[in-house]
Amino acid sequence: MEVASRAMGEDSVDRAEGFGERLLGVLLDRARLLPPQLIAPLIAGEVARIGGRDVSILLQDYAQELLVPLQGDKLHVGQPEPVTDSPAGRSFLRAEVVEVAQARGGVRMYLPLLDGSDQVGVLALTVDAVGDDDRRLLGRLASLVADMLVTKNAYTDQFFLARRREPMSVSAEIQWSLLPPLTMTVPQVQVAGILEPAYRAAGDSFDYALNDNILHLAVIDAMGHDLDAASMATIAIGAYRHARRVFVSLAEKYTFMDLAISRQFGDDHFVTAQLMHLNIATGELELVNAGHPAPLLIRDGQVVQQLESATTLPVGFGGEMPRIKEHTLQRGDRVLCYTDGIIEERVDGGQPFGEERLIHCVNRLGQEPSDGMRADLRRLSHTLKEERAGRTSDDATLFMIEWHGGAADHLAVFD
Incomplete structure (x- = not known):
């Protein structure tokens, strides 16, 4: 002993x-x-x-x-x-x-x-x-x-x-109650998200669910600020979850969300969204982009491309049934989703932060030793905040996926 x-x-x-x-x-x-x-x-x-x-x-x-x-x-x-x-x-x-x-x-x-x-x-x-x-x-x-x-x-x-270290706005309270766990890890895939500003967030949110071999993902950004944006985000995520749970296609998920926002808020409100299906066994990724910044594909620590898709109208504008863009990931690939608060923050005398600067930060950090995806995403978030001189005037959300692949074996956990 x-x-x-x-x-x-x-x-x-x-x-x-x-x-x-x-x-x-x-x-x-x-x-x-x-x-x-x-x-x-x-x-x-x-x-x-x-x-x-x-x-x-x-x-x-x-x-x-x-x-x-x-x-x-x-x-x-x-x-x-x-x-x-x-x-x-x-x-x-x-x-x-x-x-x-x-x-x-x-x-x-x-x-x-x-x-x-x-x-x-x-x-x-x-x-x-x-x-x-x-x-x-x-x-x-x-x-x-x-x-x-x-x-x-x-x-x-x-x-x-x-956990609360400073006063939190009502809209942020709503958003935090809406979020799933910030991280999930299984042998085939990892996900992690960060919501900024933590105590004043309003319209940004994300959601995911692993159903059999399909990882369902959504990252959204509701227009506006405060309670109006938080209310739209709540309706959008609620409609997304409902669509996911009645087993509709990825394109139909967009339609469910679009109808919910337009009927509740009218045609002068909208939500941008990135919707995905990832087959965690094969790495096949389906993507719908509804007016949202394109995600970045990161391989060996470096951004290799933006995952482009046929962009449809933002949720709430009554867009046509979106076309699905397909990509295939390699083992170890990371996909970084983000909202426009990351790249539109004004720095350097009023210039937007921009996608090039974001990519530069990702590549620079990718040259350093990795402590795992979750630690790397957190380090990226804090680096971006420092690059913006600590300013986060709009919601700035990061969400990352790391795919490892391999067939799921439910008996492995008992070996």
């Missing part, structure tokens, strides 16, 4: 599978009926039973800049830790366990909190020493903690308030 503690009335901690199953089972059984504010103390108490101390639950803030500690009885509440250049940040971005030896003895462990493949935050704790049995048990504990946080999040504002 490498972690000294008392557990379950015994003189030492049993690291056998049976002990771990009992501990996780007790935690799961107790958490089911606990109110949200008691989840954190429960987690801290169970970690203490296996020798952990100074337990912190760190959640990503909405601007994706900091990992902020959740308040709670028995939790260690320190200062927020930067996502960049901190052990907690490395664990979060790379989805891996990070261990740091402490000057006064012991090991500080940072374990990613993964709900499925979505990174929720980081579980941090200190142990006297750590071995393989400890890593296995604590990794399973972190997975269970992530599931509990996501489940309880639907019943409380506690986690939202911890």
Whole structure:
């Protein structure tokens, strides 16, 4: 035994599978009926039973800049830790366990909190020493903690308030409640999105769903600002999800959205949209562009082309049934979608930022070592913000896909 503690009335901690199953089972059984504010103390108490101390639950803030500690009885509440250049940040971005030896003895462990493949935050704790049995048990504990946080999040504002670092507009509240998880990873494909300005977003949104081998994707930009734009984005995404769930074609999804916007808002309102189907087994990509900037195809870190398509009218203008443009991805390819707030921001005495400058930033960062797609997208977002001197006067959304391919094998997860 490498972690000294008392557990379950015994003189030492049993690291056998049976002990771990009992501990996780007790935690799961107790958490089911606990109110949200008691989840954190429960987690801290169970970690203490296996020798952990100074337990912190760190959640990503909405601007994706900091990992902020959740308040709670028995939790260690320190200062927020930067996502960049901190052990907690490395664990979060790379989805891996990070261990740091402490000057006064012991090991500080940072374990990613993964709900499925979505990174929720980081579980941090200190142990006297750590071995393989400890890593296995604590990794399973972190997975269970992530599931509990996501489940309880639907019943409380506690986690939202911890993540919010400045006042948020009503339109931004609407948009964040509309979004799917910001990341998804399966062996065949990864997706990640970033919404800026995090606390004042209005008309930008994205959505995705993986149904069998088809990844359904939509990136939208509703005209205007504030609640009017947020309302249009809500209707557009709602219509998109409805169309997706009644199994219509990609072109028909556009028609569903178009009718919903025009009937609700009239012919003087519109939403630009990028709609896609990606076969995650073959890399075949179908694309509909409704007045939106063309996505960029990135190969080996460099932009090789814009994925052009026959552009149809924006959603809400009553365009004809759009034509589908087909592309075929290679393994490792990335597709970057973005909204016009990225390229139309005024810089350098009033000149628009422009697509060439965006491509230059992508290519420059592509020459640096990669920390994975999610970390690379976050770094691109912050680089673009710096290039714009911190200005984001319009919504500026990035959404990236990385395709790896290969046949889906639902039994592989049990091997």
